[in-house]
Structures are given as structure tokens and as C-alpha cells.
């Protein structure tokens with residue numbers, strides 16, 4: 001467990017949120033690849049664990065990942081770890097003193113936090129754990145309010161809330177580097193969004209999708225099923241120019257019935273442009289237009305950097321096509337039949353869209369997410385899944 005390394009080979013610990021577990025790995029890999037960095041972890045790496053060791057990175061790489069990640073909560077320079085307190089102590093004592101020294105100076109201020117996963121510790125026990133670290137050569141002064149350096153002891157008690165062990169499975173100690181962007185989930189909540197619809201994509205998933213698609217400043221991003229533009233909001237947050245199309249005239253023009261409780265009709269400025277204005281990215285709004293994704297609307301070789309979209313699933317939002325009534329597929333009564341019809345129609349719509357555009361840098365990315373649908377007796381009819389991910393480089 002010893003971390004014998006100099007400046008060039010520090011290990012970093014990423015503490016991940018325990019939601020959207022399936023989306024964490026593609027998000028972190030995508031953010032590292034934006035920096036052209038590999039995803040290199042310890043041999044004992046477990047995707048489901050809330051703690052990942054990352055190798056071969058610099059502190060700057062970690063800061064850049066944290067400046068975008070929604071799945072990552074915090075990152076640390078890992079000073080030591082082990083399965084017992086003795087192992088942790090041995091590991092910490094082996095950590096190069098020159099790596100620690102800049103953060104333990106006489107004239108510095110610091111604090112130590114204790115974080116426990118799947119267990120709550122009483123205050124007294126937290127203090128005991130901090131006191132047990134007194135073998136570390138801290139020379140600065142404790143400052144709980146505004147310290148220069150923050151250290152953290154992180155304990156992993158597994159993920160079974162019905163079987164919490166007395167002692168943690170694994171213990172980590174490190175210097176805090178940066179937090180992720182989970183604050184965006186609250187500040188971009190659709191509850192406070194100017195223009196919303198019945199199927200507006202929630203902020204958390206919108207940002208995760210924009211990260212998966214590696215959307216970056218000055219990219220041109222297109223959403224063929226734009227709805228109220230939640231994905232455009234997320235992509236423009238990362239500096240991309242955004243545009244979209246939707247078959248629904250009322251949605252594109254921001255008119256018709258409102259989706260908010262206690263409001264009958266949409267107001268005069270409820271539209272996608274106003275959503276971007278709300279978050280200060282109106283200058284990145286290209287335009288949106290009414291169009292059927294299965295029909296040709298783009299000139300040959302139209303270029304986009306990424307297509308990020310949340311297609312109609314046929315459950316909350318039906319898949320629609322223009323044309324004569326006999327062409328329109330009515331949802332079959334049987335659920336499984338309906339799922340298959342829906343999937344083939346989605347593939348048709350998406351393939352048509354993709355064929356009509358050229359993606360600059362030859363990369364594109366789609367995710368479609370099937371939501372869990374609960375019947376009246378509380379049974380899930382099918383589970384959440386990423387049904388298709390296309391990524392071409």
C-alpha cells in the first residue's frame with residue numbers, strides 16, 4: 001500500500017457521488033480524454049466503488065476534470081491508504097516528505113475533515129480519528145473556517161446499508177484539491193427554469209450528457225429533438241454554440257399550454273433563447289426551428305461538432321412524424337411490442353439525422369436513456385438503461 005513516488009507519479013483519489021453509477025466511468029474517461037490523458041487506475045479498481053485512485057495525472061489535470069464533472073464530488077492528492085489504521089499509518093509514513101512539506105509549513109493554516117461512506121460517526125469518534133493522525137508532522141495552525149489547506153480522512157464502509165461493518169473496508173488520507181460541479185444540479189434545476197415542458201431533461205443528466213459528448217468552448221452542438229432546450233442549456237454552459245430542431249411548433253415558438261402548475265398558457269418570453277439568457281449564455285444561441293428529424297432539413301455536409309439529444313421514448317413523449325396518417329405509427333397496446341416499435345422508430349429517426357450531417361472532427365455521441373416506468377402497484381416495467389451509445393473518432 002506504500003505510495004513510493006516523487007512529484008511525477010502522484011496518485012489522486014476521486015470521490016464519486018453514489019448516483020447515476022453507470023454514467024460515472026464514461027464521464028470521467030471523457031473528461032480525461034479532453035485533456036488527452038489516460039484513465040489509469042489501481043489494479044483493485046472497482047467501478048461501483050465511490051473511491052477511485054487515478055494514476056499518471058497532474059494536479060492541473062485533476063482540477064480541470066473537477067471543473068466539469070457532475071459525477072465526481074471531490075478530489076484529493078492521495079497521501080496514504082490501507083485496509084486498517086495500521087496499514088494507513090505505514091502507507092502515510094512512506095509518503096515522500098518532500099511532497100507533504102509545502103502543505104505542513106509553520107505559517108500555514110489547515111483543517112482535517114472526516115468523511116465516512118455508508119456510516120455516520122458521532123462527533124467524539126470523528127475527533128478520535130483526527131487525533132490518531134498526530135504522527136503526521138503538521139506544523140501549521142488549525143483554522144476550521146478558512147484554512148489554506150484541507151486534508152481528509154475518508155472511510156469506506158461498503159455499499160450495503162443493511163450490513164455496515166464495525167471497521168471500514170478501506171481508509172484513505174489525502175490533501176483536498178477541488179470539488180466537482182454538483183452545485184450546478186441545484187443552480188440549473190428545471191424547477192427554477194424560465195421555460196419548461198413536460199419532458200424537460202433534468203440538469204444533472206443534461207450536464208452528464210454534455211460531458212459524455214466532450215462538448216467544449218466554440219463547438220457547434222445540435223439537438224434534433226430539442227424540446228425546451230435543456231441540453232442546449234448544458235452545452236452552452238461549457239461554451240458551445242447551440243442549435244436545435246423539434247417537430248412541435250408550440251414548443252419551438254414557446255406558445256400554447258404551460259407545463260407549470262397554476263399557469264394555463266405560456267408567457268410571452270417563455271422559449272429556449274430565454275432559457276439561455278437566464279444562465280448568461282444567450283450569445284451562444286444559434287437558433288431553433290420546427291422540423292421532423294426524419295426529413296432532410298440540412299444541406300449536404302452541414303457540420304456539427306456533436307449531436308447531443310434526448311429522443312422521444314414513446315412513453316412520456318411520443319415519437320412523431322410528419323406525413324399522412326397511415327404512416328404514423330400508433331403505439332401498440334402491449335408494452336413489449338411498444339418498446340420494440342419505439343426502438344426501431346428511434347433508430348430510424350436518429351440514423352436519418354446522422355446521415356444528413358457531417359460531424360467536425362469525426363466525432364459524435366448519442367445517449368438515449370430509458371426511464372423506469374412504474375405501474376400502479378409500484379413495479380418497474382423496465383429498468384433505466386443506456387440503450388445505445390455511438391461514438392466515432
Ligand SMILES: C[S@@+](CC[C@H](N)C(=O)[O-])C[C@H]1O[C@@H](n2cnc3c(N)ncnc32)[C@H](O)[C@@H]1O
Nearest residue numbers: 200201225227228230247248292293310312320
Ligand atoms: C424527450 S423530448 C426532449 C426533451 C428535451 N430534451 C427537453 O429538455 O425539453 C423529445 C422531443 O422530441 C420531439 N419529437 C418527437 N418526434 C419528433 C420528430 N420526428 N422530429 C423532431 N422532433 C420530434 C418531441 O416534440 C419532444 O419535444
